[in-house]
Structure formats: C-alpha cells, structure tokens
Amino acid sequence: MAQQNNPVLPRGVTQATFEKALEAFRALLGEENVLAQPSQLTPYSKVMMSVENDAHAPSAALTVSSVEQVQGVVRICNEHKIPIWPISTGRNFGYGSAAPVQRGQVILDLKKMNRILKVDPDMCYALVEPGVTYQQLYDYIEENNLPLMLSFPAPSAIASPLGNIMDRGVGYTPYGEHFMMQCGMEVVLANGDIYRTGMGGVKGSNTWQIFKWGFGPTLDGMFTQANYGIVTKIGFWLMPKPPVFKPFEVIFENEEDIVDIVEMLRPLRISGTIPNSVVIANVLWEAGSANVRRQTYTTESGHTPDEILKKIQRDTGMGAWNLYAALYGTQEQVDADWKIVSEAFKRLGKGRIVTQEEAGDKQPFKYRAQLMSGVPNLQEFGLYNWRGGGGSMWFAPVSEARGSECEKQARLAKRILHKHGLDYVAEFIVGPRDMHHVVDVLFDRTNPEETARADACFNELLDEFEKEGYAVYRVNTRFQERVARSYGTVKRDVEHAIKRALDPNNILAPGRSGIDLHTYNKV
Ligand SMILES: Cc1cc2nc3c(=O)[nH]c(=O)nc-3n(C[C@H](O)[C@H](O)[C@H](O)COP(=O)(O)OP(=O)(O)OC[C@H]3O[C@@H](n4cnc5c(N)ncnc54)[C@H](O)[C@@H]3O)c2cc1C
Numbered sequence: 332m333a334q335q336n337n338p339v340l341p342r343g344v345t346q347a348t349f350e351k352a353l354e355a356f357r358a359l360l361g362e363e364n365v366l367a368q369p370s371q372l373t374p375y376s377k378v379m380m381s382v383e384n385d386a387h388a389p390s391a392a393l394t395v396s397s398v399e400q401v402q403g404v405v406r407i408c409n410e411h412k413i414p415i416w417p418i419s420t421g422r423n424f425g426y427g428s429a430a431p432v433q434r435g436q437v438i439l440d441l442k443k444m445n446r447i448l449k450v451d452p453d454m455c456y457a458l459v460e461p462g463v464t465y466q467q468l469y470d471y472i473e474e475n476n477l478p479l480m481l482s483f484p485a486p487s488a489i490a491s492p493l494g495n496i497m498d499r500g501v502g503y504t505p506y507g508e509h510f511m512m513q514c515g516m517e518v519v520l521a522n523g524d525i526y527r528t529g530m531g532g533v534k535g536s537n538t539w540q541i542f543k544w545g546f547g548p549t550l551d552g553m554f555t556q557a558n559y560g561i562v563t564k565i566g567f568w569l570m571p572k573p574p575v576f577k578p579f580e581v582i583f584e585n586e587e588d589i590v591d592i593v594e595m596l597r598p599l600r601i602s603g604t605i606p607n608s609v610v611i612a613n614v615l616w617e618a619g620s621a622n623v624r625r626q627t628y629t630t631e632s633g634h635t636p637d638e639i640l641k642k643i644q645r646d647t648g649m650g651a652w653n654l655y656a657a658l659y660g661t662q663e664q665v666d667a668d669w670k671i672v673s674e675a676f677k678r679l680g681k682g683r684i685v686t687q688e689e690a691g692d693k694q695p696f697k698y699r700a701q702l703m704s705g706v707p708n709l710q711e712f713g714l715y716n717w718r719g720g721g722g723s724m725w726f727a728p729v730s731e732a733r734g735s736e737c738e739k740q741a742r743l744a745k746r747i748l749h750k751h752g753l754d755y756v757a758e759f760i761v762g763p764r765d766m767h768h769v770v771d772v773l774f775d776r777t778n779p780e781e782t783a784r785a786d787a788c789f790n791e792l793l794d795e796f797e798k799e800g801y802a803v804y805r806v807n808t809r810f811q812e813r814v815a816r817s818y819g820t821v822k823r824d825v826e827h828a829i830k831r832a833l834d835p836n837n838i839l840a841p842g843r844s845g846i847d848l849h850t851y852n853k854v
Contacts, residue, residue: 339390341435342416342841342849344742349390352411356393358809359403368393375421375429375438379776380809381786383531383770387430387808389416391663392438398563402523404439408838409521412748415439416840417561419461419494422486426498427724430844437835439561442491448564449540452477456514456540458566461493466707470484479569480705482506487707488539493565498805499555501760501767505570505659505701508762512568515539516551518560521834526560540566556805556841570705573659577669578700580690581682584611588681589652589741593759593766596654597680597732600763604668607703609656612695612758613741614640617649619717619756620695620710632781633752643653654682655696657703679779692854717756722785724809726792728801730759730766740768740801747795748772751788752781767804793817808842815845829849 340349356365358600367390378383386712393415395401408415416436421429424812445462448469457468465481466488474481481487481504484495492509495502499510529545529699530538543549546809554560583592592611599605612620615635628639643649658665676682687798690696698710715723728743730736737759741790746754753774760767772792774785793813796802802817815823826846831839841847 338603339388339435341390341412341437342433344411344413344435348411349413352407352413353391355407355411356391356404359407360393360395360400364394364396365391366394375440376426377431377621378808379425379721380427381722381724381776381782382809382839384542386434387427387432389438390435391430391491392440394440394443397411397442397707398444398517398525401441401519401561401563402525405519405521405523405838408437409836412836412837412838413437416506416839416843417441417461418630419497420464420489420491421494421586422490423494423498423575424486426805430808432808432811432840433847436840442565444563444849445519447471450475450477450479450569451540452479454541455479455569455571456566457492457569458540459492461491461562463493464491469705469707474835478572479696480504480506480572481569481707482509482512482705483702483707485700485702485711486709488709492567493562496565497562498569498807501608503608503610503655503699503760504657504705505608506568507522507760509567510552510555513551513565514541514543514547514568515564516554516562517564518554518562520560520834521839525563526546528554537841540568542682543731553829556844558846559829560844561839572658572663572705575662575665576657576659576704577665577717578687578696578703578753580654580655580685580696580699581656581676582648582685583652583653583654583682584644584650585739586651587738589759590738591679591681592652592654593732593734593737593761596761596762597674599672600674600732600761604671605656606659607657609654610699610758611652611761613755613758614644614651614653615717615754616714616758617653617695618643618647619696619714619771619773621647621649622716623647624796625717625719634749634754649682653695655699655703657700714756714771714773718754718773718775720777721779722772722774722776722782724772724807725788725805726772727803727805728771728796729804730767730768730801732761734763737766737768739799740796743795743799744768744792745772747791748788751784751791753785753788811843812845812847812850823851840854 416431417439441461445461449458482504609777837848
C-alpha cells in the first residue's frame, strides 16, 4: 500500500530512513500490523494531560503476536535508530494513556499477545502475556470454577495485569500492592536477548512463579517504570478465594477527621487485622464516582466552595471522608476481626459504620465492594463527569501513614488546587506504613485557559510538595522528566549507566521516567 508522507517522525530520523524502517516492519509483521496513517493512529494519540495530543503523537504503531516478532522489531529499531514505546493494553488513563512519552516514538502494541499461559489453583499463581485483561482472567477463573481471587486497579475490566504491574499500580484486596505479588518475568532486551528473572533461567525449573529471588542480583524491579526491556510474560500470585468476605464503609463528617482515622487505622493495617489496601475517599471522589454531576451543585468555573461540599454531604449522606475496607477468611476469623475493628471504631467516637446489608446495591459502596473482592467494573470512570472535558492527571505523592502527615498533604494539595480554580478530588490508599495520596486533577481539556491553569497547578503541586520532602510514586508522561529530578542525580547517573549498557542505541522508550541517553547531561 502506498504510504502517505507522515508529518510525525521519530526524533533525529529522516523521512527516508523512517520509510525504510516501515518497509522492514511490514516485511516482518505484515502490512496490516504496521499502522502509520493518521486515522489508524487516532486510538493511540489521545491523551488526558495538559498539552495538545500533538505533543505526544506517535509516528506509527506496530501490533505484534509473538516474542519472535518483538525480537525482530528491536533488531530493525537498532538498525534504523527508531525509538519504540511498548504498551500492553494501553489503558494508562491519567498517566499518558497509550501515547508515547515523546512525540514521534513508534508504539509497540502487545495486546494481540493475549494468552493466559498458566493458572495454578494449588500454588495460586498466574502466568500471562501482555495483552491479557483482568476481565479475561476473571472470566477464565469463573469458567473453570477456580477458588482464586484477583486484585486489580479500578479500570479492571479493560486494563492488563502486566501493564499495571509495569507502572507499579495498586488494587484493593490484600494483594493490592501489585508489584509485591509479581513473581517472574520474561523480558526481551534491546539486543534481542530473552532474559528471565528469578528462577526462570534454570532449565526445567518449576519454581519460576513460586520463588522470586533466584540467585545473585534480583532485577525484576529494574524493568518496572523503566525502559530497559520489553516484558513479554509476567507471573503473579493470586489470593485464595476466602469463604467469607465482609466489606464495610465508615463515613466521617469532617475534613479534620483524617488525623484520627489514620492513627486508628495504622495499627490495624500493620498487624494485618485489616488485610486489604484500605481506601479513604473524600466527598468529591465519592460524588464523581456515584455520577453526581458538578452542574447540579454549581455552575461556576472555579473550585467547588466548601458550603457546596457540605450540601453534597447533606443531600447524599456521603462523608467528608469515606473509608472502605474489608475482612476476609472463615466465619470465625471474620467474626473475631470484626469485633476488634468495630470496637476500635467505637472507641474513636466518630464515624458511622455501614455494612453490606445496610448499603445494598447503593453506589459507590457497590463498586468499592466489588473491587475489594476481585469483581471487575468500570464505575470509577464516573469521575470524568464531575467536571467534564476529558482532562485528568493523577497527582500521587507518597505519605507516611501518620494522621498529621496526611492532613498536612491534604491541606497543601487543596490550597494549591483551589488557587488554580480546580477541585481537590482525592483518596488515600492505605498500605501498612505508607499512603498513596491520589489526587485526580480534573479539568476541561476543551478549554485552553483551564488547561493552562491545570498545567501550572500540576507544576506547583510538584514544586511545593518537594519543598516539604514529598515526591510522587508515579506520574503521567508530561511530567516524568521533572519528577525524575526530585529523586537526585546519583540515582539518575546509575539509571543512565544501566541504559548505556543495555540499550546503547537508546531505542527503548527514551524519556520513560526521565531516562534518555540523548538528553541526559545536556540539561
Ligand atoms: C477512573 C480511573 C481509575 C484508576 N484507578 C487505578 C487504580 O486503582 N490503580 C492503578 O494502579 N491505576 C489506576 N488507574 C490508572 C490506569 O488506568 C491503570 O493503572 C491501568 O492498569 C494501566 O493501563 P494498562 O493496564 O492498560 O497498562 P499499559 O498502558 O499497557 O502500560 C502501562 C505502562 O507500562 C509500560 N509498559 C506496558 N507494557 C509494557 C511491557 N510489556 N514492557 C515494558 N513496559 C511496558 C508502558 O510505559 C505503559 O505506559 C485508573 C485510571 C482511571 C481512569
């Protein structure tokens, strides 16, 4: 098929070289798997960040079906110095979606590699390819009546375990720290070698998904939020389905309650009495998720005033903070834990407990309970109806699980967002010792003035939090270089030394997490 001249080119690559590379990709993958027409690239081009889609436009996208094809692609990329951006299902909404970190990179779309390679119900693990979705795995488990439970992020149905683990994402069950539950990966390196982590290099081993550490250096983490390889298989542990699951919510009236909530919760999390990743969502997160539309409450373009927040609380019964957690186990275990947990809440003297029986099918309780019990849904996308206009960037600083720290972060974030006329839509996801403080910076991307405000706001959030010693655990592609700087030069030097050793032609996702041989030391 005659190729129209594509205005988007990879950095430093001429049109003629790019055409040669495309020819080689077509010979390897077939015409239909090399997408270079603007209309074919539309699904890969839409971002939700505070810049034009054009800033992150891909030059082409390749769809591959096998590890051998991935090896063939890196060979061609090395020959023509073509940068590629691997995605699994490409649903990294609010962190860059499917689009590459730098304009002109070629997307390597792995979603056709979607085989569930193994689910072991005795050892409780799965081994999957990049394109496997959580829904696919959930259906497999249900159809085969396996006593296993999944943990996934809120866009569960359409996202992938491999992609989520690559970005060190989180879920809501006791297995909610997803990278912690990862065990064994297969990686195509930039030189085309296939590297297996952990026990995976041992011929005939049956412990690749059983024992993480293998022998010598353990390198799995090096491939997450990074650009040192293309992961083509991933293993992860699955939780045995408990006989009893008891979700509950506790509704708190006042913003200041966050201090007492976290202090009360931490010992219960560290001891494992509450085993799952607890969520403490603020009123606007609740309202958005339950599809309460902002227009119902205010038509002003700035942030939602506090009196309106109180009115939403009165009208809907939502709290200023809404805590969701669950207990898992046999009836005896759950009864014993419930006694400890409910008495701790009673001693606190604030907060209204809501159980499954009381909540019935009400949202957002229903979808929260589903997430905590491994049932996929897409309810949280309702957040985008709160403001409208499709702009969303997650600001996700890590906090100590200490009440005073969480309050300090909440106040700081709210002040900065309000200064820029935006809402504080936030939740804390409670690990035993840390909190992922996740703020959805929502804005109307169809409005250039508001988009510019969101951009300035995000920069100020990063700057002001850094002054207090806080940094984010993950960020969208527009701000990855900026965030890399918060973590110091020694770390960056090491990362670039590894990049030079493993990928001297800088073909794998240059710019990912600020790692780019072309620009580093030039800034
Ligand atoms: C309403 C809403 C709620 C959300 N809630 C959550 C949540 O609860 N928890 C959470 O973690 N996220 C959440 N997200 C963010 C995001 O949607 C999920 O993390 C999602 O799982 C990521 O998309 P994906 O699985 O398709 O991964 P992908 O987009 O395919 O991959 C993510 C990134 O990993 C890298 N990558 C992917 N595949 C490979 C590979 N094979 N080799 C090397 N690198 C690779 C790429 O850099 C890619 O950008 C939410 C988003 C929305 C809109």
